[in-house]
Amino acid sequence: MDLVLNIIISGLISGSVFALLAIGFSLIFGVARIVNIAHTAFYMVAAYCIYFVTHKMGSHPIWGMVAAIVLVTLLGIICYKLFINPIREHEGAVLIATIALAMAFQEIMVLKFTGTFLSVPSLVKGYFAILGVKVFYQQLLTFCVVLLVMAGLWILLMKTKLGLAIRSTAQDREVANLMGINEARVAMLTMGISVGLAALTGAVVVPLTVLEPHMWLHPLIMMMAVVVLGGLGSLKGSFLGAYILGFAEALVVFLAPMGAFLKGSVALSIMILVLLIRPEGLFGVSFEEER
Amino acid sequence: MERWEKRIFILAMVFLFAVSTFTVASGQDTIKIGVIGPMQFVQGIGQWNGATMAAEEINAKGGIQVGNKKMKIQLIKADSNEFINPTDATNAMERLITRDKVDFIVGGFRTEAVMPMQDIAMEAKKIFFGVGAAHDELCLRVAKNYNTYKYWFRGSPFNSTFLVRTSFVHLGTVGAILKQSLNLPKIKVAIVAEKAMWADPMIPAAEAVIPKMGMEVVGVWRPSDKATDVTAELSAIQRSEAHIIFTIFSASVGITFARQAGELKIPAMQVGINVEAQKDGFWEATQKMGNYVFTMNTYARNVEQNELTKPFVDTYIKRFGETPAYTADTYAVIVHRLAPAIEKVGSLDADKLVAFIENDVSKGPSGTVAYLKDAEGRHTHDQKWGPGYLTSVGVQWQDGKLVGVWPNKWKATPEAPEITYKGVMPVKIPPWMIEKYKK
Numbered sequence A: 001m002d003l004v005l006n007i008i009i010s011g012l013i014s015g016s017v018f019a020l021l022a023i024g025f026s027l028i029f030g031v032a033r034i035v036n037i038a039h040t041a042f043y044m045v046a047a048y049c050i051y052f053v054t055h056k057m058g059s060h061p062i063w064g065m066v067a068a069i070v071l072v073t074l075l076g077i078i079c080y081k082l083f084i085n086p087i088r089e090h091e092g093a094v095l096i097a098t099i100a101l102a103m104a105f106q107e108i109m110v111l112k113f114t115g116t117f118l119s120v121p122s123l124v125k126g127y128f129a130i131l132g133v134k135v136f137y138q139q140l141l142t143f144c145v146v147l148l149v150m151a152g153l154w155i156l157l158m159k160t161k162l163g164l165a166i167r168s169t170a171q172d173r174e175v176a177n178l179m180g181i182n183e184a185r186v187a188m189l190t191m192g193i194s195v196g197l198a199a200l201t202g203a204v205v206v207p208l209t210v211l212e213p214h215m216w217l218h219p220l221i222m223m224m225a226v227v228v229l230g231g232l233g234s235l236k237g238s239f240l241g242a243y244i245l246g247f248a249e250a251l252v253v254f255l256a257p258m259g260a261f262l263k264g265s266v267a268l269s270i271m272i273l274v275l276l277i278r279p280e281g282l283f284g285v286s287f288e289e290e291r
Numbered sequence B: 001m002e003r004w005e006k007r008i009f010i011l012a013m014v015f016l017f018a019v020s021t022f023t024v025a026s027g028q029d030t031i032k033i034g035v036i037g038p039m040q041f042v043q044g045i046g047q048w049n050g051a052t053m054a055a056e057e058i059n060a061k062g063g064i065q066v067g068n069k070k071m072k073i074q075l076i077k078a079d080s081n082e083f084i085n086p087t088d089a090t091n092a093m094e095r096l097i098t099r100d101k102v103d104f105i106v107g108g109f110r111t112e113a114v115m116p117m118q119d120i121a122m123e124a125k126k127i128f129f130g131v132g133a134a135h136d137e138l139c140l141r142v143a144k145n146y147n148t149y150k151y152w153f154r155g156s157p158f159n160s161t162f163l164v165r166t167s168f169v170h171l172g173t174v175g176a177i178l179k180q181s182l183n184l185p186k187i188k189v190a191i192v193a194e195k196a197m198w199a200d201p202m203i204p205a206a207e208a209v210i211p212k213m214g215m216e217v218v219g220v221w222r223p224s225d226k227a228t229d230v231t232a233e234l235s236a237i238q239r240s241e242a243h244i245i246f247t248i249f250s251a252s253v254g255i256t257f258a259r260q261a262g263e264l265k266i267p268a269m270q271v272g273i274n275v276e277a278q279k280d281g282f283w284e285a286t287q288k289m290g291n292y293v294f295t296m297n298t299y300a301r302n303v304e305q306n307e308l309t310k311p312f313v314d315t316y317i318k319r320f321g322e323t324p325a326y327t328a329d330t331y332a333v334i335v336h337r338l339a340p341a342i343e344k345v346g347s348l349d350a351d352k353l354v355a356f357i358e359n360d361v362s363k364g365p366s367g368t369v370a371y372l373k374d375a376e377g378r379h380t381h382d383q384k385w386g387p388g389y390l391t392s393v394g395v396q397w398q399d400g401k402l403v404g405v406w407p408n409k410w411k412a413t414p415e416a417p418e419i420t421y422k423g424v425m426p427v428k429i430p431p432w433m434i435e436k437y438k439k
Helices: A002-032 A037-054 A061-087 A092-114 A138-160 A161-172 A175-179 A183-208 A219-230 A235-255 A257-277 B001-028 B044-062 B086-098 B110-123 B136-146 B160-182 B202-212 B231-240 B253-263 B309-320 B326-345 B350-357 B433-435
Strands: A127-130 A134-138 B030-037 B065-068 B069-079 B104-107 B127-131 B154-156 B188-193 B217-219 B244-249 B269-274 B294-297 B361-364 B369-374 B379-383 B392-398 B403-404
Touching: A002 A037, A002 A134, A002 A138, A002 A161, A002 A183, A002 A219, A002 B231, A037 A061, A037 A092, A037 A183, A037 A219, A061 A092, A092 B160, A092 B369, A127 A138, A127 B403, A134 A138, A134 B231, A138 A161, A138 A183, A138 A235, A161 A175, A161 A183, A175 A183, A219 A235, A219 A257, A219 B369, A235 A257, A235 B231, A257 B217, A257 B231, B001 B154, B030 B044, B030 B086, B030 B326, B044 B309, B044 B326, B065 B326, B069 B369, B069 B433, B086 B110, B104 B326, B104 B361, B110 B127, B127 B326, B127 B350, B136 B154, B154 B326, B160 B202, B160 B244, B160 B269, B160 B294, B160 B403, B160 B433, B188 B202, B188 B231, B202 B217, B217 B231, B217 B326, B231 B253, B244 B253, B253 B269, B294 B403, B326 B350, B326 B361, B326 B369, B369 B392
Parallel strands: B030 B069, B030 B104, B104 B127, B127 B154, B154 B379, B188 B217, B188 B244, B244 B269, B269 B294
Antiparallel strands: A127 A134, B065 B069, B294 B392, B361 B369, B369 B379, B392 B403
């Protein structure tokens, strides 16, 4: 019984981290068709921002988190205006530009902090046990943040004018433009929200992990897998895809401990299997339909 | 005018020849040593720091006596970036040899990257002291194909087989302490090894030896070497009711594992190899959760293997502000092996130096180094392990301090004399473990 409980808890926690990253990535792709490879690099920058505020300035982690979310969101908007917006119509160029951005962030962090492994303190220290299974409060916080973010995003998209504009732009950019929606502005705001979500992920996840300048690579692969599995641009798909891969990872660790390092590969294999059956992903728009 | 032009041309040629000859001659006044490693990471920084200290020390004395002249050391830094991209490592090695024209090479860290680096150095007949990689194969290549690989020598640490043997000694020591202190009938061991080539041969060895030591293996876990979350593995280990977690880590997973295990108060002692735990920064990196982690190490503050240890460790700490890691043994390689060999041979000729070094016995800050031959009497250029030679030390994090705890009354064989290094302290058991098991 506690094996099942272990798998459920581990799956929920891993899935929550993937979901937080994937939702932001999916949002900007859905609205502006921007494949932002630098998404997890923003998450890495947020993590270093928290480290800087807590260790170098000696402030409480909560201030680090606030600073990280605000600064990284601003950084995301600036990067969008300077590097992405001018080439937005060329999807391949955007892809390459965001890879370059991510690499640039990585190298800046190497120069500033070297490759030394660092860490930041938890916002909520300690753990609790559910039927003998230990769970960090920080993990519980991550799970709650995912639920709150999902609820917040739903309200934003469904109950506000901005949400309506975002949904309209996602559905048809040209028609949205003809209806008087400033499509470029919506894309910029969506980019801000998307990067803000990456920063938020960094803020809640980084106390559970190790900081190093290449920490954006593994989450990037998993996030892309989640997004493709769930269907490009679908928030619902990203949410579900994240938990499917989270549970796949937990199953590997608990049922095949010798192959724990394969958890990422197994998750990616599941993605490929799903795509073979349903190429558009679980909730994606089929390519034929889109054309 | 034509004759004048010819004369000017000839004069210019003579001048250029003289300048180039002078440049080569002055180039020969220095011995170029390439230091290759992941320079953005602590392992590479350690390699560079050790080599820097060695060069400064030797150059302050006027250099190395080569025949009838003194030659100073010039270090060339090469970032192998091998953690991220092993291809960069081979490029860096090529650059050291072809562009920088180094005489000797020290460094390398990941076996996967060191093997191709080794091939490049061997092809160029450059003596390469490995200071970082532990896989046996690196030295077995010397025995199998001596003429090609004889320019390779292991610098530090000793090979995977000896690393695991030492870890078993540590495991046995801690197992005996737990058994006696907590009155446990049989010690259960969980093996956790990162997924990396150097750790592969250690797992079957551990699975075979641990039962023979009277302990039970309850499972083997192999997280990624860069895993950022091991709570699933820790939950599974706790379910297995292991008393000891036998760790085999060299990468960042060592921090993640120790931090999360400490925060979750997993009632098991971590013993084995955790390279990250060998560093002073481990305490902060684990947010002070790495308490009671026991790992093998090359050096520890206030622990003396011989009379050379304290001067080296103290000077290193004074110069760089931290305890030297084993990759800082570039110092020992240059000061205690390469420099004396060059002076005794009186030449930089690689073949002459190989013939000398492979039969030499030298003392360094971590112990006495002698090179081994295999069962067939072939040179391996691997280092001898055991009492009187290299043994390493066992260290444990105790309330923010990395304390030397082994060897403490250690007997390598029942007949062997007890060995205790100066400055070692008793092993401490985590209080939450005592609380769980002590009735």
